[in-house]
Amino acid sequence: MKKLLMGAALLLGTAASAQGLLINGAGATFPAPLYQKWFSEYNKINPNIKFNYQAIGSGGGIKQFTEGTVDFGATDAALKDDQLAKAPDAVHVPTVMGAVVVAYNAPGVKALRFSGETLANIFLGKITKWNDPAIAADNPGMKLPEQTIVIARRSDGSGTNAIFTDYLSKISPEFKTKVGSGTSVNWPVGLGGKGNDGVTGLIKSNPGTIGYVELAYAIQQKLTIAEMKNKDGAWVKPSIASVTAAAAGVDVPADYRVSITNPSGKDSWPISGFTWLLVHKDMKDAAKGKAIVNFLRWALNDGEKMAEPLDYAPLPDALRERVLKTVDSLTVNGAKVSAK
Amino acid sequence: MADAAASSVAPAEAEAGHPGPGNLGDRIFNGTLWALGIMVLVVAGLIVLNLALVARPLAKEHSLWGFITSREWNPIEDHFGALPFLYGTLVTSAVSIILAVPVAIGLGLFITQFAPPKLGRVLTIPVELLAAIPSVVYGLWGLFIVVPWLRESIQPWLGKHFGWLPIFTGPPIGLGYLAAGAILAVMILPTVVAVSVEVMKTTPEANREAALALGATKWEAVMMAVIPYSRAGILGAVLLGLGRALGETMAVTMVIGNSPDISLSLFAPGYSLPAVIANEFAEATSNVHVGALAGLGLILFATTFLLNAAARVLVTAVQKGPSRVKG
Amino acid sequence: MNLHSSFTYRKVVDRGMAVVCALCFIGAFIPLISVLWLVVSNGAAGLSWAFFTELPKPVGEAGGGIGNALVGTLYMVGLACVIGLPLGVGAGVYLAEKGDGTIGSTVRFMAEVLSGVPSIVIGIVAYALVVIPMGHFSATAGAVALAILMIPTLARATEELVRLVPGSLREASLALGVPNWKTSLSVVIRTAMGGIVTACLLAVARAAGETAPLLFTALNNQYWNLNPSAPTASLTVAIYNYAISPYDDWHSKAWTASLVLLIVVGLLNIASRVLTRSRLKGAR
Numbered sequence: 001m002k003k004l005l006m007g008a009a010l011l012l013g014t015a016a017s018a019q020g021l022l023i024n025g026a027g028a029t030f031p032a033p034l035y036q037k038w039f040s041e042y043n044k045i046n047p048n049i050k051f052n053y054q055a056i057g058s059g060g061g062i063k064q065f066t067e068g069t070v071d072f073g074a075t076d077a078a079l080k081d082d083q084l085a086k087a088p089d090a091v092h093v094p095t096v097m098g099a100v101v102v103a104y105n106a107p108g109v110k111a112l113r114f115s116g117e118t119l120a121n122i123f124l125g126k127i128t129k130w131n132d133p134a135i136a137a138d139n140p141g142m143k144l145p146e147q148t149i150v151i152a153r154r155s156d157g158s159g160t161n162a163i164f165t166d167y168l169s170k171i172s173p174e175f176k177t178k179v180g181s182g183t184s185v186n187w188p189v190g191l192g193g194k195g196n197d198g199v200t201g202l203i204k205s206n207p208g209t210i211g212y213v214e215l216a217y218a219i220q221q222k223l224t225i226a227e228m229k230n231k232d233g234a235w236v237k238p239s240i241a242s243v244t245a246a247a248a249g250v251d252v253p254a255d256y257r258v259s260i261t262n263p264s265g266k267d268s269w270p271i272s273g274f275t276w277l278l279v280h281k282d283m284k285d286a287a288k289g290k291a292i293v294n295f296l297r298w299a300l301n302d303g304e305k306m307a308e309p310l311d312y313a314p315l316p317d318a319l320r321e322r323v324l325k326t327v328d329s330l331t332v333n334g335a336k337v338s339a340k
Numbered sequence: 341m342a343d344a345a346a347s348s349v350a351p352a353e354a355e356a357g358h359p360g361p362g363n364l365g366d367r368i369f370n371g372t373l374w375a376l377g378i379m380v381l382v383v384a385g386l387i388v389l390n391l392a393l394v395a396r397p398l399a400k401e402h403s404l405w406g407f408i409t410s411r412e413w414n415p416i417e418d419h420f421g422a423l424p425f426l427y428g429t430l431v432t433s434a435v436s437i438i439l440a441v442p443v444a445i446g447l448g449l450f451i452t453q454f455a456p457p458k459l460g461r462v463l464t465i466p467v468e469l470l471a472a473i474p475s476v477v478y479g480l481w482g483l484f485i486v487v488p489w490l491r492e493s494i495q496p497w498l499g500k501h502f503g504w505l506p507i508f509t510g511p512p513i514g515l516g517y518l519a520a521g522a523i524l525a526v527m528i529l530p531t532v533v534a535v536s537v538e539v540m541k542t543t544p545e546a547n548r549e550a551a552l553a554l555g556a557t558k559w560e561a562v563m564m565a566v567i568p569y570s571r572a573g574i575l576g577a578v579l580l581g582l583g584r585a586l587g588e589t590m591a592v593t594m595v596i597g598n599s600p601d602i603s604l605s606l607f608a609p610g611y612s613l614p615a616v617i618a619n620e621f622a623e624a625t626s627n628v629h630v631g632a633l634a635g636l637g638l639i640l641f642a643t644t645f646l647l648n649a650a651a652r653v654l655v656t657a658v659q660k661g662p663s664r665v666k667g
Numbered sequence: 668m669n670l671h672s673s674f675t676y677r678k679v680v681d682r683g684m685a686v687v688c689a690l691c692f693i694g695a696f697i698p699l700i701s702v703l704w705l706v707v708s709n710g711a712a713g714l715s716w717a718f719f720t721e722l723p724k725p726v727g728e729a730g731g732g733i734g735n736a737l738v739g740t741l742y743m744v745g746l747a748c749v750i751g752l753p754l755g756v757g758a759g760v761y762l763a764e765k766g767d768g769t770i771g772s773t774v775r776f777m778a779e780v781l782s783g784v785p786s787i788v789i790g791i792v793a794y795a796l797v798v799i800p801m802g803h804f805s806a807t808a809g810a811v812a813l814a815i816l817m818i819p820t821l822a823r824a825t826e827e828l829v830r831l832v833p834g835s836l837r838e839a840s841l842a843l844g845v846p847n848w849k850t851s852l853s854v855v856i857r858t859a860m861g862g863i864v865t866a867c868l869l870a871v872a873r874a875a876g877e878t879a880p881l882l883f884t885a886l887n888n889q890y891w892n893l894n895p896s897a898p899t900a901s902l903t904v905a906i907y908n909y910a911i912s913p914y915d916d917w918h919s920k921a922w923t924a925s926l927v928l929l930i931v932v933g934l935l936n937i938a939s940r941v942l943t944r945s946r947l948k949g950a951r
Binding site: 032037050067069197200217 | 724802889
């Protein structure tokens with residue numbers, strides 16, 4: 001009986017692997033809804049190629065990619081220099097841009113707005129009630145409840161976290177020293193949620209909770225979103241347009257590792273960010289390497305068109321051309337990859 | 341008869357003395373058995389070895405004492421401390437023991453002493469069913485049923501009437517130590533009940549009947565004969581339940597709030613040793629971070645190991661009891 | 668007169684405590700009914716052929732199912748059985764046949780204590796043993812974790828069952844000239860086999876319900892997988908991911924998947940119970 005089982009398993013195993021190509025990736029939850037759509041659509045066009053993407057957070061994506069336990073990674077926190085030292089052949093391929101928004105669950109309170117300092121103090125745990133004078137100052141004339149603020153933040157290694165804390169660190173020196181910025185930080189307060197969906201769930205189910213999530217999640221789950229004051233002093237709502245505006249003035253370096261938080265520009269959303277796919281400059285597996293390169297080409301051409309309906313900002317054309325050239329320069333065992 | 345058996349065995353053994361298929365078969369069989377038995381020790385060794393190996397980078401940066409007493413969990417600067425997780429694990433386990441043990445002992449007494457034997461057998465079925473439910477299903481139930489119930493009914497009530505106690509302060513969010521402790525209580529109940537029933541059943545009938553003969557009521561017989569006799573075993577049952585509570589992962593992760601803080605209030609979110617390992621292991625980016633998580637795993641392993649060992653000693657001591665009393 | 672009222676008091680206490688103890692049963696019964704009722708009522712609506720056979724769809728698209736997760740669980744538990752059942756039962760036989768020495772006591776003690784090790788810790792061990800050398804997540808890593816979990820419990824249960832076989836059976840076989848090893852295999856173990864199968868069924872039920880050790884060994888997979896060296900979906904991890912998501916339709920899927928899991932675990936438990944009953948009936 002057991003021999004039968006083992007034999008069957010081996011047979012099926014070899015059969016399964018002969019049938020299609022399975023490419024494993026892991027990483028950010030920030031772009032996960034869009035990536036899932038991309039992989040699903042790509043599989044419809046190429047039924048033999050399956051991309052298995054696990055949204056475990058940018059931290060996980062970086063780690064698994066560096067250790068080689070996955071074929072590609074995904075992160076919204078660009079590799080720092082010490083991380084790059086461990087994965088020297090990593091290439092960041094920006095795919096789309098997104099907004100990290102401040103969402104909250106305060107029944108009866110609509111259209112709240114926060115200045116950067118107020119937000120930093122809330123997440124430092126210094127502002128503890130919804131009707132705190134600082135919040136009232138940002139929202140003149142609004143009736144605020146006498147309720148304790150419950151904070152929802154990320155419990156896993158997260159690029160969304162990195163973008164959000166990067167912004168707050170730029171705004172508040174106290175935040176920078178006490179909490180810092182990065183995929184995992186020393187949060188002084190708050191409920192930990194796993195992934196963007198975890199935080200969304202926390203906000204949704206607990207009145208009085210405030211947290212930060214990617215725009216797509218907030219819109220899909222109909223969370224109330226706050227307006228923010230940007231660097232130029234204007235009050236902006238998060239939107240695809242405001243994210244695109246944020247990227248407009250920024251000089252993107254050759255390796256695409258750049259932060260676009262707190263940019264100038266009166267239409268800019270202050271907590272925006274790129275998200276990248278991490279691939280190896282020279283891939284060793286011929287079949288997988290070819291599939292990955294051709295997928296990237298498809299994503300940067302056809303995939304970009306699917307970004308807006310899912311509330312992500314596609315890359316500006318000039319940047320997209322640059323990225324396509326970088327993708328063309330990726331090699332498999334030293335050789336360039338032809339379009340299929 | 342015994343003689344006849346012995347004398348018929350003797351020729352077989354005499355045969356076995358000669359090299360032949362019987363003897364070789366015996367050797368192979370015994371050897372295989374021995375190897376399989378040793379596998380258990382190998383597995384134990386592998387567990388400790390691998391945990392220690394993965395945890396090694398942690399040892400380079402932290403001393404054991406420093407690790408256990410630090411409250412910091414800072415993956416950016418690679419400073420890790422186990423204290424918030426030890427605290428959370430202990431608090432949730434304590435809550436679960438406080439809630440589950442009285443119910444378990446009462447149920448054990450009911451099954452063994454007060455209920456007619458047939459009913460007693462039937463009553464063990466729901467307890468066994470509780471034990472069979474997987475942890476993630478308890479987590480699901482906890483997240484969607486227990487947490488809102490706590491948030492909307494229990495916690496506000498506790499806060500209103502007992503809010504002067506530091507353990508019932510803070511906003512009622514449902515998630516937190518209390519939710520985790522409550523669900524753990526349901527999960528460890530079957531373990532404590534099963535072992536308690538086993539232990540209570542070994543009380544020599546003579547002791548009970550002596551008490552009853554002296555005119556005691558059933559309850560008094562219990563207090564005079566059963567409880568004192570099985571005390572050690574019940575303690576063992578509690579320790580086993582505690583061991584299970586310490587190691588429970590999924591249900592706790594889903595309702596504890598995942599917040600590496602230390603708070604006196606049971607309404608506050610916290611974290612536990614297994615929960616942080618589950619959340620962060622796949623994503624820990626530095627060797628020290630992975631080492632810290634494996635270090636937490638080692639602490640967990642050592643604690644449950646000691647608890648289970650102590651429990652085993654206690655339970656077997658009670659179960660061996662009758663032979664000591666008779667002899 | 669004092670005696671009489673004191674006796675009434677004692678009687679009241681006696682009846683009162685009996686009631687309290689009976690009420691403790693309610694304490695156990697209510698959560699059980701709550702869990703079962705909620706899983707059935709929330710999950711039944713989602714049961715459909717599509718649910719059992721389809722792959723999960725991305726967020727926002729309706730439909731999809733847990734087909735790959737169900738297969739993944741069956742596959743990994745199957746692999747775990749291949750590794751764990753022989754080792755666990757074998758260790759149990761060792762303890763029953765040869766386990767009276769120092770080594771035997773140590774093995775017995777270890778098996779007892781190891782059965783209480785948290786499954787998440789076993790997950791770390793499997794990660795170090797399989798994922799790191801292999802270089803990636805795999806169904807094998809998940810299966811190894813589950814197998815390690817099965818071994819101690821099986822060893823203890825098997826030992827008890829084999830010891831229950833009457834010594835007279837063994838002696839009769841030896842008296843007939845059957846070599847020692849054959850006696851053990853064909854007579855003693857065969858007699859205990861019914862009980863051993865029961866113990867295996869329970870071990871399988873436990874393995875099928877585990878989540879924590881699979882989180883960073885088998886990871887997850889959006890597609891069908893029977894390749895032992897690729898990541899694999901599982902029913903329990905699927906329930907976990909659906910439950911902690913913010914999407915309402917995924918929450919419904921979590922309930923339905925839980926119902927499926929409870930049915931699988933329930934069937935295994937019922938099978939073991941039926942086998943025990945028929946074995947006991949047959950023995951009489």
